Amino acid sequence: xxxxxxxxxxxxxxxxxxxxxxxxxxxxxxxxxxxxxxxxxxxxxxxxxxxxxxxxxxxxxxxxxxxxxxxxxxxxxxxxxxxxxxxxxxxxxxxxxxxxxxxxxxxxxxxxxxxxxxxxxxxxxxxxxxxxxxxxxxxxxxxxxxxxxxxxxxxxxxxxxxxxxxxxxxxxxxxxxxxxxxxxxxxxxxxxxxxxxxxxxxxxxxxxxxxxxxxxxxxxxxxxxxxxxxxxxxxxxxxxxxxxxxxxxxxxxxxxxxxxxxxxxxxxxxxxxxx
Numbered sequence: 638x639x640x641x642x643x644x645x646x647x648x649x650x651x652x653x654x655x656x657x658x659x660x661x662x663x664x665x666x667x668x669x670x671x672x673x674x675x676x677x678x679x680x681x682x683x684x685x686x687x688x689x690x691x692x693x694x695x696x697x698x699x700x701x702x703x704x705x706x707x708x709x710x711x712x713x714x715x716x717x718x719x720x721x722x723x724x725x726x727x728x729x730x731x732x733x734x735x736x737x738x739x740x741x742x743x744x745x746x747x748x749x750x751x752x753x754x755x756x757x758x759x760x761x762x763x764x765x766x767x768x769x770x771x772x773x774x775x776x777x778x779x780x781x782x783x784x785x786x787x788x789x790x791x792x793x794x795x796x797x798x799x800x801x802x803x804x805x806x807x808x809x810x811x812x813x814x815x816x817x818x819x820x821x822x823x824x825x826x827x828x829x830x831x832x833x834x835x836x837x838x839x840x841x842x843x844x845x846x847x848x849x850x851x852x853x854x855x856x857x858x859x860x861x862x863x864x865x866x867x868x869x870x871x872x873x874x875x876x877x878x879x880x881x882x883x884x885x886x887x888x889x890x891x892x893x894x895x896x897x898x899x900x901x902x903x904x905x906x907x908x909x910x911x912x
Contacts, residue, residue: 713747781852850889859874
C-alpha cells in the first residue's frame with residue numbers, strides 16, 4: 638500500500654484556489670487553515686464558497702485536513718485561553734464539516750507552568766465537553782504532539798496514551814504525527830530504520846486506528862533538541878529512508894516545508910511513491 642501525499646496550502650474565505658493547486662499537482666491529500674493561524678476570527682459569508690469547495694473536494698477525491706489555529710491550548714492556566722480554544726475548535730469543526738474535511742488538527746498544548754497532572758485535568762475539563770458535542774459522522778479532532786518544548790502535555794509517542802486517557806479515549810480523537818516534532822522530542826527518526834520503528838511503536842501502543850495523518854517535515858535541529866523548526870526534505874536531521882518507510886504505511890503525508898525548495902519535496906515523495 639502506498640500513501641497519498643500533498644501539502645499545506647493557503648486557505649481563508651474562498652478555499653477553491655487551494656483545491657485548484659492540489660488538483661494541479663495531483664495531490665491525494667491537502668491541508669489548509671480556515672483563518673489566520675494566530676487569530677481567532679473566522680471569515681464571515683463563506684457559506685456559498687464552502688458549498689462549492691465541498692463539491693470540488695468530493696469530485697477530485699482529495700483528502701482534506703484542516704489545521705486549527707496555533708492559539709488553542711486546552712491545558713492553559715488561563716480560563717480565557719481555554720474558553721477561547723473551545724470556541725475556535727467549535728467554529729473550525731463546523732466549517733470543516735461543511736467543506737467535507739476529514740479532521741481538524743490541534744497542537745497538544747502546555748500546562749503553562751503547572752504540573753503535567755494539572756494540565757491534563759484542565760485539558761479534560763475544557764476539551765472533553767467539545768468532543769462530546771460532535772456528531773459521530775463528522776470530522777475528527779486530530780491531536781498533534783509537540784516537540785517537547787516548555788511544559789508540553791504530549792510530545793513522545795509514549796506520552797500519547799495518557800493524553801488520550803485524560804479524554805476517555807474518545808472515539809472522535811485521532812492522531813496527526815509530525816516527523817520534525819517527533820525527532821525534536823527524542824524519537825529516533827535519524828536512523829535508517831526510524832520510520833519502521835515509529836510505525837511499530839504506534840502498533841504496540843494501540844494507536845494505529847487513530848493515526849490519520851503524517852506531517853512530513855525534516856527537522857532543522859537534532860534529535861532531542863525540543864526545538865520546532867521545519868526543514869525541507871533532505872536538508873535536516875531526519876534519515877533519508879524515513880519518507881519511503883512512511884509512504885508504505887497507507888497514512889496520508891502532508892508537507893509543511895519552508896522556502897523555495899517546496900517543489901523538490903514533492904519530487905522526492907513522488908519518486909518514492911512510484912517505487
